[in-house]
Amino acid sequence: MKLATIRTADGATRAVRVEGETLVDLGLADVGELLAQPDWAEYAARTQGGAVAGVGYAPVVPRPGKIICVGLNYRNHILEMGRELPRYPTLFAKYPEALVGAYDEIQLPPESEQVDWEAELAIVIGRTVRRATEADAAEAIAGFAVLNDVTARDWQYRSPMWLQGKTWEGSTPFGPYLVTPDELPGGTRPSLTLTGSVDGEVVQRADTSDLVFDPVALVRYISTILTLSPGDVIASGTPGGVGHARKPARYLADGGVLTTEITGLGRSEAKAAAEPGA
Numbered sequence: 001m002k003l004a005t006i007r008t009a010d011g012a013t014r015a016v017r018v019e020g021e022t023l024v025d026l027g028l029a030d031v032g033e034l035l036a037q038p039d040w041a042e043y044a045a046r047t048q049g050g051a052v053a054g055v056g057y058a059p060v061v062p063r064p065g066k067i068i069c070v071g072l073n074y075r076n077h078i079l080e081m082g083r084e085l086p087r088y089p090t091l092f093a094k095y096p097e098a099l100v101g102a103y104d105e106i107q108l109p110p111e112s113e114q115v116d117w118e119a120e121l122a123i124v125i126g127r128t129v130r131r132a133t134e135a136d137a138a139e140a141i142a143g144f145a146v147l148n149d150v151t152a153r154d155w156q157y158r159s160p161m162w163l164q165g166k167t168w169e170g171s172t173p174f175g176p177y178l179v180t181p182d183e184l185p186g187g188t189r190p191s192l193t194l195t196g197s198v199d200g201e202v203v204q205r206a207d208t209s210d211l212v213f214d215p216v217a218l219v220r221y222i223s224t225i226l227t228l229s230p231g232d233v234i235a236s237g238t239p240g241g242v243g244h245a246r247k248p249a250r251y252l253a254d255g256g257v258l259t260t261e262i263t264g265l266g267r268s269e270a271k272a273a274a275e276p277g278a
Helices: 031-035 040-046 075-080 134-140 215-225
Strands: 002-007 013-019 022-025 067-071 090-094 106-108 119-125 141-148 193-198 201-207 233-235 257-262 266-274
Touching: 002 031, 013 031, 031 040, 031 119, 119 193, 119 215, 119 257, 134 141, 134 215, 141 215, 141 257, 141 266, 215 233
Parallel strands: 067 233, 106 266
Antiparallel strands: 002 013, 013 022, 067 090, 119 141, 119 233, 193 201, 193 257, 257 266
């Protein structure tokens, strides 16, 4: 299934099942509310609500309880940077205020001159899990979505802790929809092509099978630290091709279009814009 949160003309949001060009109303406010249902997959599959008209996609899960991001997780990128493959995942956080819909504007804050792109596969949790076995971790994955971990590099590297560069408000396209593992090659360990483009030029391309820590391994590791709950999001890391590593470095500019696409998961296309009132 493909599941999305859409905005409606009255300013509300609705959880929908995406069937081609038809959006089937699931009778709930958003995908986060859907995933909180114990039988969410059965409910979403059987619901025969009417078609609903949307005016745009909201973030797949508008307000996740947790957004946990992974750094240094693509083999080729790590090796090309001359580093050793990590023994454990590098983790940091992002907050819900950072999320925007797949076709929303990315806010460029006036405080940063180095806003960069990071195309990523997002893992969405569908059931509560703690200290997961491999089987538990796989069963806890509701599905996958497109995400771009847009980063203010000049703030990220102000200190050894990355958080302040990673969670700027209105910066992170997430969607357009969630796709359940049964629709993807490899299931909960999908092999998908990830592509990031700026103004139509491909700047990142990789296969998710190149991840050092795959989705199941990440759920196992992170759930050892804390309970993962329905609607939580794990951003699994980005491959090479980010603007900060280029010579000369390249960053998002006002009016630039950032496109992130993953086979089977659709694409986001977000225009960078100076923050209103800045």
